[in-house]
Amino acid sequence: xxxxFNQPQRQSPIGxxxxxxxxxxxxxxxTWPIILVTxxxxxxxxxFYSFLVFLxxxxxxxxxxxxxxxxxxxxxxxxNDEFIIHDGIINKTKTTIQLHKIQQVNIKQSLIQxxxxxxxxxxxxxxxxxxxxxxxxxxxxxxxxLKSKLLENEGKVTDEVVVEEAKTESSVPxxxxxxxxxxxxxxxSDYVKSIGLILTFFFTAYENLHxxxxxxxxNTEKIEGxxxxxxxxxxxxxxxxxxxxxxxxxxxxxxxxxxxxxxVSQQKGSFVLSYGLINTKSTxxxxxxxxxxxxxxxxxxxxxxxxEIKIRQALSSEKHEKKAIIEIPGCNAHERDExxxxxxxxxxxxxxxxxxxxxxxxxxxFLLIVVPLTGYWLLGTYADETLFDFINLAFVYVIFVxxxxxxxxxxxxxxxxxxxxxxxxxxxxxxxxxxxxEKIQAITTSQLFWHKSLNxxxxxxxxxxxxxxxxxxxxxxxxxxxxxWLYEIETSDSxxx
Amino acid sequence: MAMDNFTNDTIDTTTLPKYEAVALTRLHxxxxxxxxLSRGLLLLIIAIALGLGIVFVDEIAAQQTLFIGGYVLLVFxxxxxxFLAVKKKAYAFRNHDVIFRSGIIATNTxxxxxxxxxxxxxxxxxxxxxxxxxxxxxxxAGGVSSDIEIPGIAKEEAENIKQLLMGKxxxxx
Numbered sequence: 152x153x154x155x156f157n158q159p160q161r162q163s164p165i166g167x168x169x170x171x172x173x174x175x176x177x178x179x180x181x182t183w184p185i186i187l188v189t190x191x192x193x194x195x196x197x198x199f200y201s202f203l204v205f206l207x208x209x210x211x212x213x214x215x216x217x218x219x220x221x222x223x224x225x226x227x228x229x230x231n232d233e234f235i236i237h238d239g240i241i242n243k244t245k246t247t248i249q250l251h252k253i254q255q256v257n258i259k260q261s262l263i264q265x266x267x268x269x270x271x272x273x274x275x276x277x278x279x280x281x282x283x284x285x286x287x288x289x290x291x292x293x294x295x296x297l298k299s300k301l302l303e304n305e306g307k308v309t310d311e312v313v314v315e316e317a318k319t320e321s322s323v324p325x326x327x328x329x330x331x332x333x334x335x336x337x338x339x340s341d342y343v344k345s346i347g348l349i350l351t352f353f354f355t356a357y358e359n360l361h362x363x364x365x366x367x368x369x370n371t372e373k374i375e376g377x378x379x380x381x382x383x384x385x386x387x388x389x390x391x392x393x394x395x396x397x398x399x400x401x402x403x404x405x406x407x408x409x410x411x412x413x414x415v416s417q418q419k420g421s422f423v424l425s426y427g428l429i430n431t432k433s434t435x436x437x438x439x440x441x442x443x444x445x446x447x448x449x450x451x452x453x454x455x456x457x458x459e460i461k462i463r464q465a466l467s468s469e470k471h472e473k474k475a476i477i478e479i480p481g482c483n484a485h486e487r488d489e490x491x492x493x494x495x496x497x498x499x500x501x502x503x504x505x506x507x508x509x510x511x512x513x514x515x516x517f518l519l520i521v522v523p524l525t526g527y528w529l530l531g532t533y534a535d536e537t538l539f540d541f542i543n544l545a546f547v548y549v550i551f552v553x554x555x556x557x558x559x560x561x562x563x564x565x566x567x568x569x570x571x572x573x574x575x576x577x578x579x580x581x582x583x584x585x586x587x588x589e590k591i592q593a594i595t596t597s598q599l600f601w602h603k604s605l606n607x608x609x610x611x612x613x614x615x616x617x618x619x620x621x622x623x624x625x626x627x628x629x630x631x632x633x634x635x636w637l638y639e640i641e642t643s644d645s646x647x648x
Numbered sequence: 649m650a651m652d653n654f655t656n657d658t659i660d661t662t663t664l665p666k667y668e669a670v671a672l673t674r675l676h677x678x679x680x681x682x683x684x685l686s687r688g689l690l691l692l693i694i695a696i697a698l699g700l701g702i703v704f705v706d707e708i709a710a711q712q713t714l715f716i717g718g719y720v721l722l723v724f725x726x727x728x729x730x731f732l733a734v735k736k737k738a739y740a741f742r743n744h745d746v747i748f749r750s751g752i753i754a755t756n757t758x759x760x761x762x763x764x765x766x767x768x769x770x771x772x773x774x775x776x777x778x779x780x781x782x783x784x785x786x787x788x789a790g791g792v793s794s795d796i797e798i799p800g801i802a803k804e805e806a807e808n809i810k811q812l813l814m815g816k817x818x819x820x821x
Contacts, residue, residue, distance in 0.1 A: 593790055637744075
């Protein structure tokens with residue numbers, strides 16, 4: 152189907168429902184505590200009136216959605232190479248996006264959109280202008296056609312790109328992450344994040360129940376009874392096991408929902424990533440826009456032969472930082488190499504190794520062990536002697552933190568080859584951040600004045616996708632590398648974005 | 649892409665120009681006056697607030713010596729640190745990059761190659777104008793942490809530097 156998009160056009164008519172349901176959900180999300188309290192506490196008569204109010208809101212949202220749909224049009228202005236969106240009922244907005252500034256075009260599908268059978272199209276732009284396009288409901292063919300139309304303009308910029316496009320024009324999936332790999336990633340990663348998630352869930356649930364005056368619903372006596380009947384260690388063990396089970400379940404569920412059916416295919420010299428169980432997301436990734444590539448693997452993942460890759464692209468502003476990160480979970484060593492080869496046109500080798508000075512370990516031990524322990528000892532001695540009852544806990548803390556710091560120090564390395572810089576770090580999850588030299592925007596070296604005679608100092612590489620810092624390396628070596636990198640950057644006009 | 653005709657001759661790293669050996673230019677002598685004036689104004693406001701507090705608030709009046717002692721310490725610390733910070737700042741414009749050094753406890757040296765500069769701006773502050781000074785701002789695509797701001801440059805010189813940088817950037821494009 153040949154589609155031009157030269158004329159202003161609306162979204163799919165059925166998209167009215169998408170707008171409608173989304174606004175209903177937004178209202179529900181903002182007011183659900185009020186609704187809950189009304190249902191729980193109010194008299195029967197009041198419930199009737201609230202129902203009327205609710206009905207009124209729904210009708211209003213229906214009308215609102217209709218006009219929102221009517222007034223939303225989009226088209227491509229070929230003369231100026233711009234994509235234009237008109238939006239708004241009372242306050243009208245005209246968003247103009249220059250085609251060459253378009254960084255990514257994502258085709259997505261939320262649950263509502265999936266039920267109705269339409270797709271959303273997001274346009275991400277680069278540059279300081281914070282304009283972005285978002286079309287909520289179009290058919291799949293139209294979305295794909297528009298996407299390629301928006302991105303084909305890219306080819307005009309440089310001839311080299313066009314040549315490459317011709318070579319690799321196939322969309323055969325080049326990587327498909329299977330269920331088993333996702334399960335492996337699910338059980339071996341992001342424990343801390345899941346613990347945080349559980350805690351926030353409990354706190355918000357409690358807070359909301361408290362607000363609704365329904366905290367009696369939680370039976371604390373049962374828990375207390377259990378703890379009383381059994382020894383402290385046994386209770387703690389049960390608690391820890393329970394916690395871990397919940398974490399595993401949440402982790403697996405989260406990974407599956409987010410990354411189900413993860414496919415990477417190649418299209419016109421860039422990657423197309425699509426994934427998601429409930430909301431299917433499709434993202435385009437251009438190798439030349441990649442700034443920092445992070446490969447992470449922990450001990451378990453190494454045994455299971457899975458790893459995670461996080462790719463940072465050039466970001467338009469700090470706010471979009473989260474968006475600019477692309478995750479590829481659960482690939483094996485072979486697939487990692489294939490992806491890296493496509494990103495860098497070669498496999499980045501770990502070259503010359505640089506180690507941090509032992510003072511780095513000393514300093515973190517001082518900060519995270521000596522200082523807290525001194526504080527603990529002082530408080531226990533002069534303020535409250537019962538604090539010393541928890542001496543076991545302090546002991547566990549010291550061993551745990553020291554282990555983390557020690558392994559963190561042992562893994563802390565900088566590898567340098569002729570084209571890439573790789574920073575390795577982390578105590579449990581070992582990260583390898585790869586930066587091609589031509590992506591460096593600026594370099595900072597830093598030295599504390601008492602480190603001058605010791606010849607140690609730090610290095611920070613600034614890229615358009617964030618910074619990477621290496622602390623307390625041998626400073627004369629760092630300076631020599633900085634001079635070399637500056638020479639390489641300044642003598643070539645390589646494309647960093 | 650460009651890497652197809654990439655050659656990889658050995659570079660004699662010992663003969664490369666050394667960024668750390670470049671003689672850096674200190675900021676204009678008037679700049680220390682500008683900084684002291686702006687710090688002085690801030691301290692004056694704090695002094696007025698403290699004075700009002702002593703007159704009208706009994707709790708503060710009761711602890712007068714403590715507050716005044718704290719204030720004197722603050723004056724000393726702030727002016728001393730500002731003085732050190734100014735003394736440590738220095739810059740250099742090389743053929744292919746700009747170097748800026750700053751920092752009191754740690755000495756930070758930042759280098760931005762001209763072919764990574766997005767744009768250059770000249771900023772004239774209210775106080776700086778009294779002393780005939782301006783600030784050069786150099787922006788890259790790396791966000792706030794990789795931008796350089798060089799204050800305390802004589803206005804005319806700053807204009808010249810900006811022209812020079814603009815020329816360098818234009819050439820890159």
